Amino acid sequence: MSRTLNKVMLIGNVGKDPEVNFTPSGVKVAQFRLATSETWKDKEGSLQEHTDWHTVIAWRGLADVVEKLVRRGSRVYVEGKIQSRTFEDREGNKRYVTEIVADNLLLLDAKRPDQPGGHSESEHAESSSANSDEIPF
Numbered sequence: 001m002s003r004t005l006n007k008v009m010l011i012g013n014v015g016k017d018p019e020v021n022f023t024p025s026g027v028k029v030a031q032f033r034l035a036t037s038e039t040w041k042d043k044e045g046s047l048q049e050h051t052d053w054h055t056v057i058a059w060r061g062l063a064d065v066v067e068k069l070v071r072r073g074s075r076v077y078v079e080g081k082i083q084s085r086t087f088e089d090r091e092g093n094k095r096y097v098t099e100i101v102a103d104n105l106l107l108l109d110a111k112r113p114d115q116p117g118g119h120s121e122s123e124h125a126e127s128s129s130a131n132s133d134e135i136p137f
Helices: 060-069
Strands: 009-016 019-022 028-041 047-059 076-086 094-107 124-126
Touching: 019 060, 028 060, 047 060, 047 076, 060 094, 076 124
Parallel strands: 047 094
Antiparallel strands: 009 028, 009 076, 019 028, 028 047, 076 094, 094 124
């Protein structure tokens, strides 16, 4: 029995439209940036804000949902795990990235009648095969 846990739950706003690609073996993968913000008052009573940006990766069927429904500005709930990896860039430098591999996605935007193609709060996507050993980037 494993005695570790790698679970992430985020609610935030999508920074730009998702990028969708395929691995060499034809597996669909979507990637988008998600902003989460925290606000507080400092000692002087001034409002402060800090925003963290997360790279979210969705595989297969969940990538289909992201491609169809997630857009820049969308408010989403993402559930998944943290994954870190290294790679060499074009100049041969070693790079480190930390990503969120999504297992579940819930669209939190309310559907508005004036927005064709908008999505409702009840739209929820789950991926039973979200994880993959293939890294497309």
